[in-house]
Amino acid sequence: xxxxxxxxxxxxxxxxxxxxxxxxxxxxxxxxxxxxxxxxxxxxxxxxxxxxxxxxxxxxxxxxxxxxxxxxxxxxxxxxxxxxxxxxxxxxxxxxxxxxxxxxxxxxxxxxxxxxxxxxxxxxxxxxxxxxxxxxxxxxxxxxxxxxxxxxxxxxxxxxxxxxxxxxxxxxxxxxxxxxxxxxxxxxxxxxxxxxxxxxxx
Amino acid sequence: xxxxxxxxxxxxxxxxxxxxxxxxxxxxxxxxxxxxxxxxxxxxxxxxxxxxxxxxxxxxxxxxxxxxxxxxxxxxxxxxxxxxxxxxxxxxxxxxxxxxxxxxxxxxxxxxxxxxxxxxxxxxxxxxxxxxxxxxxxxxxxxxxxxxxxxxxxxxxxxxxxxxxxxxxxxxxxxxxxxxxxxxxxxxxxxxxxxxxxxxxxxxxxxxxxxxxxxxxxxxxxxxxxxxxxxxxxxxxxxxxxxxxxxxxxxxxxxxxxxxxxxxxxxxxxxxxxxxxxxxxxxxxxxxxxxxxxxxxxxxxxxxxxxxxxxxxxxxxxxxxxxxxxxxxxxxxxxxxxxxxxxxxxxxxxxxxxxxxxxxxxxxxxxxxxxxxxxxxxxxxxxxxxxxxxxxxxxxxxxxxxxxxxxxxxxxxxxxxxxxxxxxxxxxxxxxxxxxxxxxxxxxxxxxxxxxxxxxxxxxxxxxxxxxxxxxxxxxxxxxxxxxxxxxxxxxxxxxxxxxxxxxxxxxxxxxxxxxxxxxxxxxxxxxxxxxxxxxxxxxxxxxxxxxxxxxxxxxxxxxxxxxxxxxxxxxxxxxxxxxxxxxxxxxxxxxxxxxxxxxxxxxxxxxxxxxxxxxxxxxxxxxxxxxxxxxxxxxxxxxxxxxxxxxxxxxxxxxxxxxxxxxxxxxxxxxxxxxxxxxxxxxxxxxxxxxxxxxxxxxxxxxxxxxxxxxxxxxxxxxxxxxxxxxxxxxxxxxx
Numbered sequence: 001x002x003x004x005x006x007x008x009x010x011x012x013x014x015x016x017x018x019x020x021x022x023x024x025x026x027x028x029x030x031x032x033x034x035x036x037x038x039x040x041x042x043x044x045x046x047x048x049x050x051x052x053x054x055x056x057x058x059x060x061x062x063x064x065x066x067x068x069x070x071x072x073x074x075x076x077x078x079x080x081x082x083x084x085x086x087x088x089x090x091x092x093x094x095x096x097x098x099x100x101x102x103x104x105x106x107x108x109x110x111x112x113x114x115x116x117x118x119x120x121x122x123x124x125x126x127x128x129x130x131x132x133x134x135x136x137x138x139x140x141x142x143x144x145x146x147x148x149x150x151x152x153x154x155x156x157x158x159x160x161x162x163x164x165x166x167x168x169x170x171x172x173x174x175x176x177x178x179x180x181x182x183x184x185x186x187x188x189x190x191x192x193x194x195x196x197x198x199x200x201x202x
Numbered sequence: 203x204x205x206x207x208x209x210x211x212x213x214x215x216x217x218x219x220x221x222x223x224x225x226x227x228x229x230x231x232x233x234x235x236x237x238x239x240x241x242x243x244x245x246x247x248x249x250x251x252x253x254x255x256x257x258x259x260x261x262x263x264x265x266x267x268x269x270x271x272x273x274x275x276x277x278x279x280x281x282x283x284x285x286x287x288x289x290x291x292x293x294x295x296x297x298x299x300x301x302x303x304x305x306x307x308x309x310x311x312x313x314x315x316x317x318x319x320x321x322x323x324x325x326x327x328x329x330x331x332x333x334x335x336x337x338x339x340x341x342x343x344x345x346x347x348x349x350x351x352x353x354x355x356x357x358x359x360x361x362x363x364x365x366x367x368x369x370x371x372x373x374x375x376x377x378x379x380x381x382x383x384x385x386x387x388x389x390x391x392x393x394x395x396x397x398x399x400x401x402x403x404x405x406x407x408x409x410x411x412x413x414x415x416x417x418x419x420x421x422x423x424x425x426x427x428x429x430x431x432x433x434x435x436x437x438x439x440x441x442x443x444x445x446x447x448x449x450x451x452x453x454x455x456x457x458x459x460x461x462x463x464x465x466x467x468x469x470x471x472x473x474x475x476x477x478x479x480x481x482x483x484x485x486x487x488x489x490x491x492x493x494x495x496x497x498x499x500x501x502x503x504x505x506x507x508x509x510x511x512x513x514x515x516x517x518x519x520x521x522x523x524x525x526x527x528x529x530x531x532x533x534x535x536x537x538x539x540x541x542x543x544x545x546x547x548x549x550x551x552x553x554x555x556x557x558x559x560x561x562x563x564x565x566x567x568x569x570x571x572x573x574x575x576x577x578x579x580x581x582x583x584x585x586x587x588x589x590x591x592x593x594x595x596x597x598x599x600x601x602x603x604x605x606x607x608x609x610x611x612x613x614x615x616x617x618x619x620x621x622x623x624x625x626x627x628x629x630x631x632x633x634x635x636x637x638x639x640x641x642x643x644x645x646x647x648x649x650x651x652x653x654x655x656x657x658x659x660x661x662x663x664x665x666x667x668x669x670x671x672x673x674x675x676x677x678x679x680x681x682x683x684x685x686x687x688x689x690x691x692x693x694x695x696x697x698x699x700x701x702x703x704x705x706x707x708x709x710x711x712x713x714x715x716x717x718x719x720x721x722x723x724x725x726x727x728x729x730x731x732x733x734x735x736x737x738x739x740x741x742x743x744x745x746x747x748x749x750x751x752x753x754x755x756x757x758x759x760x761x762x763x764x765x766x767x768x769x770x771x772x773x774x775x776x777x778x779x780x781x782x783x784x785x786x787x788x789x790x791x792x793x794x795x796x797x798x799x800x801x802x803x804x805x806x807x808x809x810x811x812x813x814x815x816x817x818x819x820x821x822x823x824x825x826x827x828x829x830x831x832x833x834x835x836x837x838x839x840x841x842x843x844x845x846x847x848x849x850x851x852x853x854x855x856x857x858x859x860x861x862x863x864x865x866x867x868x869x870x871x872x873x874x875x876x877x878x879x880x881x882x883x884x885x886x887x888x889x890x891x892x893x894x895x896x897x898x899x900x901x902x903x904x905x906x907x908x909x910x911x912x913x914x915x916x917x918x919x920x921x922x923x924x925x926x927x928x929x930x931x932x933x934x935x936x937x938x939x
Contacts, residue, residue, distance in 0.1 A: 069322075083226065083229070087389070127222070146221070147666035148386070148387065148435060153223045175877045190836065
């Protein structure tokens with residue numbers, strides 16, 4: 001019981017995702033926007049805190065009004081009611097939120113919607129066509145590439161990216177290039193088998 | 203009943219739902235008019251909240267409510283302890299006073315119109331504390347070590363201390379296993395919606411009926427006023443067995459704002475108030491004769507708990523029955539720390555305890571110059587010597603034989619540092635795995651429909667093992683239907699109650715209840731057929747009839763018989779029956795019931811930089827009947843991967859100054875990724891256990907992890923000659939003497 005202090009603690013010594021992005025990559029895109037400090041009492045009157053973006057999600061065009069700090073992940077899940085994409089860590093470290101933006105796999109929790117005006121987005125909900133599973137989806141079921149299923153959307157979207165990049169030529173290569181997607185149940189052998197199988201068929 | 207659906211490697215019945223993103227986990231149940239809550243977690247490890255600068259936060263964009271202990275409702279917190287809650291102590295009462303008992307304790311909730319507004323406001327809230335230094339280091343001399351109030355902390359037979367002291371060959375060592383967090387992929391989430399005094403919770407839970415009862419007790423509601431819905435769980439490994447404070451907080455918030463509220467914990471908050479595998483400190487002392495017969499065993503262990511509850515686990519329990527030894531003593535203590543209460547994490551207690559015991563057994567084998575498998579063989583008991591009763595089944599030696607053959611144990615040269623692959627040191631190690639075969643009372647419902655299909659319901663859960671699929675198989679088997687003709691539903695408190703989805707007892711408990719309900723509904727169908735004047739079995743006695751492949755016929759009759767469809771077509775109404783099952787107390791009195799297994803590991807260690815890679819793992823298990831070999835194999839290989847984490851990666855590090863977990867991040871709390879995955883093989887010995895339960899299963903989820911960490915540690919010793927008695931094993935451990 002050595003210390004006995006009474007002082008104000010800000011609960012967030014760790015910089016938030018939005019602040020991090022504002023301070024780094026997002027700074028350019030957001031330069032015109034007011035930076036709110038953590039202690040700001042209210043947003044300045046008359047300054048717009050929303051912006052319009054257009055994006056195509058699973059082939060469907062959307063024009064959305066977004067908070068410039070909103071991640072694509074939150075826009076998908078909370079605004080467009082596409083909850084198939086999962087929020088596992090919101091720290092860009094687990095891969096559960098992986099989607100394809102303009103054909104490239106990205107972690108949608110670290111991607112601001114406001115930075116992707118005009119983007120073409122693919123999520124897990126868009127893979128099934130006319131009741132037919134995408135071959136990679138079918139391969140995940142067949143090869144037991146999942147258990148609880150929570151990382152599965154991200155694994156499948158990442159697997160599509162992995163195959164498209166040409167990084168699925170051997171099981172070793174798949175293991176390396178799929179290591180950004182954590183599966184806590186440990187379904188990795190099935191995930192590798194599924195990606196390898198779909199890569200061969202494509 | 204000759205369908206043999208049990209035992210078939212069916213792919214998952216919910217596989218399609220999961221790969222299309224249609225499986226809805228609690229956070230996916232957005233409600234009309236829903237608001238979002240964000241928690242504010244204490245940034246001191248012990249003390250009191252003395253000031254809250256809330257006015258400015260309440261004016262921030264989108265903020266609807268700020269709730270702290272100052273304005274939160276005083277809740278009844280009626281007594282309630284489920285089977286999963288610590289028997290001694292009282293759960294945390296959240297936002298009921300100004301005290302801070304551990305770092306990260308929830309001290310406020312912000313409710314806003316969007317996630318971003320809620321998180322922004324929560325991050326801006328300034329709170330003043332009267333802070334004290336918490337005690338969070340288990341090894342701290344100030345830590346109070348207490349005898350658990352649950353009893354059974356110390357067990358003894360013969361004189362273990364004298365036997366070890368006098369033994370010709372001795373091992374006496376200490377072991378330290380780090381605190382771990384479950385870190386399932388899915389964060390805890392609750393969507394709470396009130397309708398008058400009725401509350402609906404879409405909430406991540408491995409124990410729906412307990413969450414229902416707990417929240418009813420906290421709010422002083424009749425149990426039936428609370429409904430809990432959770433059709434899918436994104437992994438849990440024990441963290442969702444208990445109902446943690448965030449569920450109460452979501453309900454408080456929803457009531458305060460009179461709107462549905464969604465609360466999802468951040469990954470960082472997953473390290474605060476949702477349980478953890480407690481760090482354990484252990485001592486194991488073994489005494490043996492020169493030919494390898496154990497003469498004395500001492501196992502002492504201390505686990506962490508909080509100041510307000512006594513969390514206990516089976517840290518020393520396996521030692522009592524695993525090997526034959528006349529002199530044995532175990533002791534279990536708790537270290538009370540300023541942390542949140544720990545809880546069960548996959549293979550709780552057993553996984554930690556067996557690391558110490560199996561490391562010591564391996565060490566003994568080198569001292570004796572006896573092969574580790576041979577050492578186990580020489581100490582194989584005829585009965586459970588702690589309980590003094592026979593095992594219902596025990597296939598440990600068969601597991602070692604099967605595993606050794608498939609793994610290629612014979613290729614191992616016994617001397618440490620004697621095997622190489624190029625410049626890499628290669629090591630092979632093995633260890634025993636075991637876990638009790640539990641069975642808790644459960645119920646289930648079966649409904650036969652006019653089209654001849656069946657609906658089966660139980661308030662069970664599926665956190666990944668494949669409950670949906672395996673229970674479908676059980677029902678199909680006992681009804682004599684094809685799996686496609688059975689729809690199994692779980693994940694709502696509207697269904698008949700089941701025990702927690704943990705402790706490897708789901709199939710034993712829920713499976714047996716489903717079997718009972720199937721037999722009951724079948725018997726009702728029989729009676730209906732007998733009562734039907736137009737039926738070929740009209741007025742036949744039950745005894746001369748039999749069900750074969752879903753057909754009712756007279757014994758000896760070769761015809762397919764009457765189908766459910768035939769019988770139901772007449773009556774027009776579905777037939778519904780509830781069934782329940784529990785362990786026969788006579789059987790429990792008579793037999794010791796446990797699963798056993800043998801795990802084999804091959805590692806490579808870089809002699810210059812100490813990097814350790816697991817190259818191969820093989821686990822052989824005797825688990826009774828295997829309901830679905832495909833799912834069982836997945837569960838085992840997944841558990842072994844979890845064991846790699848325990849052995850080489852997982853550790854929640856606390857800052858001793860304030861109890862803050864410094865690596866509360868998915869990039870800093872290391873878990874195995876795809877590239878860490880070695881060649882894995884799960885093997886099952888043929889084991890028929892006629893006693894354990896009507897389905898004949900002994901459980902699989904826990905034993906799949908138990909035994910992996912010591913097998914890896916033993917392989918690391920074989921590779922390097924360095925005996926590491928702390929987990930996780932780190933590079934520096936093998937580089938230093």
